[in-house]
Amino acid sequence: MRTTIAPKMKTALLVFVHWVLQYVVCRDVTLPSGPLFRVAGFRLSLPCHVSGYEGPRTQEFEWFLYRDGAGGRQMGVVSTRDKGFPYAPFQARVRNGEVRVERDSGDRVRLVIQRLRAEDQGKYECYTPSTDSTYQGNYSGSAVVKVIPDSLQISYIRSLTSQPVPEGAELTLTCSSSIQSEQLTHLSVMFGKRGGGERLDGGADAEVSTIREIISIDKLLGVVPGRFYKKRYEDGEITLEKRNGEGGQGFYVMKMKAVQPDDAGLYFCEASQWIRDPDRTWQRIAQRTLDIGNLTVQQLAESLGVASSPKGEVTLQVGSPLILTCEVLGLASEVNSGLLVQWMKRGSVGRDEVGTGGVEVEVARMSPDGIVSWGDDLSRASGGSMEKVSEGKYSLKLFSARPADSGVYRCVVSVYAGRKNPSPSTPATLTQRSEGVVVNLKTKDVLVSAVARLPRGPLLKRGNTVTLICNATVTTTGPVQVQVQWLRWLIPEPDITRNTGGVPLDFGAITEPGLVATLMYNGIVKIHANKSEVSVDRLSDDSYRLRIHTATVEDQGMYRCHAEVWGQDQHGGWYNTGAKAESNLVTVYLYARAADLLLIPLVVGVSSALFVGIVIIATVTCCFMNRLARQRPHK
Template structure:
C-alpha cells in the first residue's frame, strides 16, 4: 500500500490506492480547497479609521489559523501616497525607518504584544502626518503557504479643532430659582465625527455625578440620581446652531450646590459600535444655593402690656431673601402650644374663635387682633411661619419653618394691679455657673407708699407642682421656704434692688436646679399701723434654667527635658493633664500609666510603671541596670524619671490617664474613658571612647608583657648556647654544638608559637 499524507491544522488526509489512482485528482483538489479555507488569516479593524491630532491611538493586529510556534512576529509599515516606510517590528529593533527612529526610541510609537497572536501599534500623540495606510504583516511559519499574511487599514488623523468654552454661572442662587449651565462648543466639520455633551456636578468630597448626556446618537441619557428630577420637568436642554448647549435646572434645592463641569467627547462609528476618540472637560463654575431657612426671620412687634377690656394687637414681621416667591403659612401660638389662629399660604383663615382675627397688612406683615382681652389671655405669644416654594410642575414643598421668640403679654385689671416681669440677669449655661433673675413689678392704681413682698416660685418640670423657694417679706426679712439644701444655703439670695425691683440669685447651680422660675409680688399696707394687709398680688412669667450636663473634657500632653542622652544620665518625661468643664480639682483623681517601645512607630509597647488614683505606685520588673521612678508635681502633672539610662531605654514613650470624677451630691466616684498622649522619642547615644578604652588598654599591656618576656628568654638562651667546651673533645664538642644549635632552633620555634598564642588571646 502506498499513500500521500497532508497535515493542516490538525487534519490528516490519507490517500491509498490498491489497484488504480482514479481518486487522486479529486483528493488533490480537495486538499487545495481545504488549505485555502483554513489558511493563515491576518486581520485589522475595518477602516477608514479617524483619530484626532494629539490624542493616543492604537491599531490591533491579530493572526489566526497558522502553523508553527505559538508566538508570532509582526511588522508594521505605513504607505503615504506612493511611499512606503517601515514603522516598527516585534523582533527587529533596526526595522523602523530613519524618520521614525526618534519617535520609536521615546516610545511615542511602539508595538505592544497582547498575546502570542495579537499585537497593538500604539502612538501616544498622533500627528496629522501619521495619516496613511498601515499594513500589518506576519512572517510565514506554515509548512504550506496559504491564507493572507498581511492586512491594511486606512488611518486618518484630523487636526484638533475642538474647543469648549463654558459661561460662568451666577455664584449663588436662591432656593427654588434656576441654575443656568451654558457650554459653547466649536469644531471644524468632519464627516463621520459625532459629539456628545455631558453635564456633571461634584459635591464636597463625593464623586462626580452625571446630570444629563446628549449624544452621540442625538439621544438623552439622564444620570441615575436625577431621573426623578428629569421626570418632574426640572431639567431642560437648549441648543442652537451656533454650538451653544445649555442645561437649565429649575427649582434649585440645597443639594444642588457644588462644582459643575461640562464634558465634550468626539466619537466615531466603527464596526457597529461607538468609539471615543477625544474628550475635553471644562469647569463651568461653582454654584451655592442660598436656603430659605438661612434668610428667614420672624419677630413679634408692638406693645405687650394691656388692661382688661382692651383690644390686643400684635404684628408678626416676616423677612427673607426673595420673599415674593415664597408662600407663607402663619400661625399664632399662646404659650407655645395653644393655636389661636392660622392663615394658610392661599390666604384662607382657620377660624378657632370669633375673638381672634388675623390679617395680612403688608408684604411679610401679619396682624393678630383679640377683642376685649381678659386676664386669661395673658401669656407668651409667638408667631410660627412656614415658608413654601412652588416647583416647576406646580407642586409646593416646605422649605423652612421658624417660630419667633415669645413675647410676654401682661394684662392688668382695672382695679389695683401688679404686673410682674421676670428677666434673665445671668443665665446658667452649665453646672456650677450662677443664675440671676430680675423681678420687676409694674404698679397700677396703687400708691407708691405700699410695701412689696416677693416669693420665688419654681416648677421643676412641665405639670409639676409649684414650690416656694424663698420669700422676702414687706419688712425685708428673708425666709428660705422649700429650700432644703443645707450645704448650699449660702448659695441662695434674694434682695430688693429698687422700689419695685428684686434680684434672685443661685450660685453654683446643679442639675437638680433645672426648672421654671417665677416671681410673685404682693402689695401690702398697714391700716392700723401694726399688721400688714395684702392688697393685691401678681405673678410673673416663667424663666427657665435648662442646660445640658456635660462631663469635663481632658487632654494629655507628654514632654521631655531632653530627647537625646548618654548612658548613665538621668532623663525626666512629663505627663500633663488639661481639664476643661470643671474647676474643682478636689473632685477629680487620675490613674497614670507609662509605656515604652524599643522600636519607633511600633505598636508593641510594654508597661513601665503606674500610679493609681490613691497614689500607690507599681513598677514592672526590669532586667536592666537602669531604674525608673514616678513623681507627682501637681494635681495634674506627673513625671517619669529614668536613672542611669542604658541602650535598652531608647525608644518611644507614651502615658495614659484614666480620670475618676466624684459626684458632688452622692460622693460616688465615676470612671471616665481613658485618654492617651502622643508619643515621645528618647535617643541614647553610643559612647565610642567608653566602649573602646578598656580593650585598647588590655591589648597594650598584653603586647608589652609578651615583648619583655621574649627579650629575657632570648638573653637566657644565648648565654646557655655560647659556653665554650674543652678543645680535646672537638668532635664531641662539635656534635654537642650541633645538638645545641638544634635545641636553640626548637626553642626559638616554641617562643614564636608562644608569642603568636599571646597575640591571638
Template structure:
C-alpha cells in the first residue's frame, strides 16, 4: 500500500514537470576528411538549474548495434581505448556552450569517424520522464577539392593589365557549390579583390569596389574549371602577392550552408613600377594692384607629363565662389554676374594651350577685388567610356586689389557674443574710421556667410538712412528679432534676438563710401568690410534616443517590456514628448500606440485597441519611458520604435516642435510553443497488380498538446524529381476536400476512401488501381492549436516518408514459335507462311499480326500484310505495293493460335526472309487499350527460282567472198528454246576494220526487241548507210534471216547475231532469262572490173610473156588466150556470177572451201598464180 502511494506521488510530480528532450544537430551531416568539425547537442525540459552532463558515443556502419563510447563531460574513464589517445591529445574534445548545450569537436576528421553519433544526458531528476539521448548520422567523404595556380613573379608598369588563372575542380559525389575568391596579400593583411560566391554572385572587395563597378576588375569563368582574374589599369596599390582561394560548400539538412573544404593556391608576386601622374598648378599674373577700369589677366598653368593624353578641367574661384568652369572639352561655363559680363565681352575665359587656361577681365571694377585661384581636376576615362575624377590640385591664391579713385576708409567688426546657445542674443558692432568726413555718405550692408559659403543679406542702411531687410529676415525683422542701430555716426550695431542654428556663420559688415561728382551724381569711391564669426550651438546637438528590451522573443501569454532612454536631460523650458509606435508583423504602416505629450498628458492611439487593456506605460525623472505588454499574442508581435520630440516657445509665445528623433527599432517576436509533432517515417515499397486496391497509412507518433487538432493532406509524385499533386485533404474540422489529382476529375474521387480507424491513424484506399497510379505517396500532417485570441493557428507540420507504389500490368506471356526453315520453289508456286502463337497473356486480349519480308540488297524490311487488333486487313507498306499484293495474298486463321498467310503465283521478286510480328493488347481500368507485349516468329527463307535456261544458237562459222554490188545473207538460227511461249530479242553486229592501221570497230546493224520493235544502228558511214539495203525474213519461229543488198567494200567484216530469251512470269511481267551469240560469218567484198588487170600486172612472168615474146608465136598465143577466155565465160555462167573472177590456167591455184558452206568454192588468184 505504501509503495502504491509513492508511485502515485511520483506520477503526479512527473505530470507537473516538463518532459526532458535531447536534440542533436539535424542530420545527416556530410563533412570532408582532414577538417575540424563540430556537432551540437542540447537538452531541454529538465527541472531545476543543475548543469547537465553529456556523453558521446558512436555506432559504426560495420557494427550498427554496438555502442562505442567516445567522451564524457564528467567521466574521464568514459572513452573506449580506440578513442582514448585522441581524447587525451585533444583531437576530440567537448566545448560547453551553456549548462544545457555542448559542441563535440573532432579536429582532424578521419574516414573511420563516419557513423551514427549518440548524445546522452544522464538523468538529474528523481524520476525518468522524456528522452535522454538523440542520434545523428555523420558521413565522411574524401577531400577532392583542388585549387592550383602557377606561381610566378610578374613585373608590371602602372596602367598595364594583369591576368591570373586559377583552376578549381572537385569530384564530390554529393551536391556541393564552389566559391572562388582572389586575394591580394600586403604584409600580414589579405585584401579581397573579387569573389564568385556559392550563389554565383560576383562580390568585389571593399578596396576594389569602385574599380569593379567601372569595369577595371573582372572575374570570368572560362571553360569548366578555370577562373580568370583581370585587372585593367594597374595601380601602385596593386603591388603584392596574389593568390586564389576555393571553398566547397554543402547544404545541411537544416538548410544552412557549411564549408566542408578550403584550398589556397601558390602565390604570384606582382611588382608595379609607378608612372609619374602627379601634376602641379601655378597661377600667373602681371600684377596684383589695379585701378578701377584697368584690364586684368590671370593664367592657370598646369605642369604635368603627357598632358596631351590626359583630361583636365579648370575651375576659376573668386573669394570662394565658383565663377567659371572650363571642362574637358575646353568649353567654358560662366556663373553669376560674370555670365552677363561675358556676354557683353567684358570678361573672357579660354583655353590657350594644353597647359594654359586664361581669365581676362576688361574694365575691372571695385568688386573684382579679392582672392583668385584655379582648381584643376584630372578625369580618367573608363572602359565603358565614362569619366571618373581621379585627382584635384589647387593653385595658390592671388589677392587682387582694385582701388577706387581714392578712399581711406577702414572697417572693424567687434562682438562679445561669438559663441552662444540657440535662443540667445547675437550682437555685432561695425566701426568705421576715416580721415575725411566732408561731403561723403556711407552705406552699410550686413551679410551672413553660412558654412556652405552661401551669402545672405541680413539688413542694409542706405545713404538717406533707409533700412532694408533681406528677404529671409523680413519676418524676424518685423517682430523685432533683427535690428540695425546707428549708435554713433560711424558706428553701426546689428542685434539678432532668439538666435537660431541657421544664424551660425560669418557676419560681414560692408561699408561703401560715396561722394558726389561734378554732375551731381553719387559715385562710390570705396568699399570696405570686416567680419566676425559667430557659432550657434543647437539644443539638439547631443539629442539621442535609444530603445532596448530584454525580452525580444516571448511565448504566447507571457509579458515583454520595452525601455526608451532620452539623452541628455533637458531643462524644464525644453519639454520632451515621447511616442511609442508599433508596426504589426514588422512590415506595412506604423501606428501610434501611446504618447507622453510635452504638457505631461497621455494620449492613446486609435488603431490598436487591443493594447489598452494589456499595456502599462511609465516615465521616470531621468527621461526613461517604459512600455510593458502582458498576455502577448500574434497581434502584439512586430516592430516597436520610440519617437522623442523637443519643444520650445517662439517669439509669439507659441509651442513649436524643435527637434524629433527616433530610436532604433525593436523587433519583438511572439511565438507559439515548440512543435513536438511526429509522424511515422518508415519508408515502404508496395507493388500491386492493375485493378487491385492500394492501402496507404499515415500514423501520428507524438503531438504537442492533447487539445490539438490535425489536418491531413495526401500527396502523390510521379517521380522524386516531379512536382507533387494533392490527392485529398482532411481539414482539422474533418471536412474532406479533393485535390486536382492528375486532373482526373470526379471519377478519381469515386476511387478514394478516407478513414480514421483510430486516434492518430489515418488511412487512404485507392481502389481499382491502374499503371498511371504508380508513384511516391506521402501524407503531410498539420497540427493546429488555439492562440490567446481564441484563433486557431497552425503550430507546425510534418511529412511522412514516401510509400513507393508500383502498379504493374499483367506479366507478358505472349510467345510465338521460333521455327526457322528454308523453302525453295519454282515460279508461279504457292507460298504458305504460318504464324503459330503458342501462348498469350489473356484470353480477353486482342492481337495484331504483321508479316514482314527482308529482301536481298534492300536496306529495310517491307511490310506485306497486317491484321490489326480490330481485324482490319492492311496490304503492303505503300499504296502501290498494296495494289500488287491484294489479289495474290490470302489470309486464314485455321485455329485459335494459328494464323496463315498464302502468297500465290510466286515470282523471283518474292524471294527473301519472311517472319510475323505479333502485338498483344489489353484493356486497362480506364477502358483504354494498351500494348502488353510483343514477339516475333523465326525466319522463313523463301527462294523462288527461275526456269533453267536452255536456249541454243547455231554457232557455225563461215567465210564468204561477195562481188561488189552483190547480195549476202546473215542467218541467225535458234536451234533450241527454254519454253514454247518465250520471246526473242535479236541483234546483228559486225566487227569492221577502220583506217590505215587496221583498227577494229564493232557496229550494230539492226536490233529487234522481244516486242518486235526495230532499231537501226546509228553510224552514218556504216550501219546507218545500210538501213535501206536490209531485208529481214523469219522463215520459222527460231530462224531469222537478214539480207544485205548492193554490197560494197565497206560491208566487209565479221558478222554475228546476239539473241536474248524473254519469258513472262506469274505477274504477267516479261524478264530476260538468258542470252547467246551465233558463230562469226566473215564477209569479203571484191570489185569485178579490176580482176584481169590485177592478175597480169601482179605477175612478172605473165607480163613479159605477153609483151616481149617474139611476134612469131603471137598468133599461137592469141588462139590459146581466146580459147581460155571462152571456157572461163562458160564457167562464169554456171556459177551465176558469184565469185566475179575469170578463170585462167594457173599454177597451183589457192582454193578456200568449207565443207559446211552452202556456196560454191571461192577461187582466188594470188601472186605468182600463173605459169
C-alpha cells in the first residue's frame, strides 16, 4: 500500500510546486498608463520595462503602432534585434535616428520619437520576444498617445544691443509667452545665459558649465533662482515677476539691479509646457528657447579714476586753512552707485622727511548716506569739515592747520556699483586711491631747555614738604606757553643704602617712570596717581614748582621735568610746536625725623627694663619657694 501511495503524492507535489513557480515567476511588460498627451513637433519618450523573465539579462524589444482610424491594423515601428523590422512609414525615420530605441538597462528601454507628428497618434505596443522555457505571462504592454497641436508661443520685448553696459547698471529683460490647449497644461519660463562659465564643485577635473540658469517661474508659479544666483536673489538683487496681458498672454520681467563682470554672455528666454500624466508625474511636452542678445559689461576698473588737488606739494603757515579736494572720475551717469570717501594721512611733524614712513591713519570719511565721521583726532570735528561739493567732488577743510597736520594725504574712494545705500556687510565693488598730496607747515624756530633743582635748605625729612623747581627757557618769537610734566623713577634699594647722597650707582637699574603731575599750557593742573598731596604752580615766565606735602617714604625717587612748547597762531588758537626738552634727574631722599630717632632708645630702654624686672622677680620667687620647701619637714 505504501509503495503505490507515496509515488502518487510525490508526483502531485512536484506538479503543484511547478505550477506555483510558473505563477510566481512569469513575464510582465509594463508601460505608463494612458492616455499620454504629447505635442506635435516635440519629443516623445515612452518607457517599457519587462520583469519576471527567464534567460539573458539583456532582453529584446519590438514596438508596434495601432493608428487611430486604421481599423486595428498593426504597424512595425522599431526593433532592437531586427533592422528590417520598421514598416515603410518609419523606415527613413529609423535610419536617420529620429525614431529609435534607447536602452536604460538590459530590461528597460524607451521608444524615442524626436519630432512627433500628428499621424503618430495611436496605441503603442511594446512586445518582448520570449526567452522563457514555457510561454507564461504577459509578453507585451500598450499605452495610448494623443498628439495635440503646438500652441506654445514665446517672444521678447526688447533685445540686447552690442553697446557695453557699465558695471552696476540695472538690467531689465522681458519675455512674453502663452499656450492655447484644450488639455490642462502649465507654463514655466526661465531666463538664462550662455558663456562666462566656471568650474563646478571646485574640482580640477570638473566640467566647465557654459549655460547658467538665472531665475525661473516654474510650472506651479514658484520663483526658483539658479544655482549661481541664489545669494543675489536672497539679497533682492535679482527678481522675476509675471504680469498678465490680453488674450492669456503672460509677460515675464527679470531685473538685475547691478550687473557684474561675470554677467556678460548671451541671454535667452526659455518657455516650457507641462502636463500631469495619469500616474501623477509632471512631464515637459513642449519647449522653446529664444535668444535675447549678447551682454557686454564695461568694468568699473577700466574707467574709474580718483584725483586729489592741489597737486604735488603744499606749504602753509601754521594756523592757515588747509583745503584738499577729491574728485571721482569715470562713473557712469546711469549707474546709481554709493561712494565711501576717506581722507588718509601718513607721516607728521617731527620727521626729517614728511611721509616717509609710519602708519597711515584716517583723518575723516563720508559714508554713502552722507554721514561724516572723524578719525582718532576727534578735536578736528570742531576744527574742520568734509563736504560733498558737487556730484563726484568732495572737499576736506582744516580751518587752522597745526604742525601735526603735516604729512602725505590721499583720497581713498570705495564704489558700491549699483547700490546707493549698501549695508555694512556689503563688500565694495572697487576701491581706488589718489596720488599723494604732501602738506608742509612752516613753524617758527623754537629752542627750549629745562633744568630741575631742589632749593637749598635743611635736610628733607619724612613729613616735610618737598619742593622741586623746573626752569624752562624758551627762545623764539611770538607768544608761547610751556606745558610741564613731572615724572618720578624709583631708586633701587641697594643704591639707597650705599649712597647717602641719593645718587644711584647703576642708572640702568632704574625702573619705568611714573607721571606725578602736569601743568597744561592753558594753566590747567592734572594730578596723577599719588598717595601724598601734590600741587603744581607757575612761579614766573620760566619757573615752575612741584610741591609734595607731608612727604612719605613712597615719595622718594629720582625726579625730572619734561617741557613742551605751545605756540599761538594768527587766529588765537594754540598748537604744539613740537619743541620739547627734558631736565636733569634730581634725587629726593627723606631722612628720619628727630622724634623718630628718640623713639628707638626709648623702646630699647623700656624693653630692657621689663626684661631685668622679670628676671629679678623670677629669681626671688624661685628662691623663696625652695626655702619654704626645706622648712616643712622640720615641723
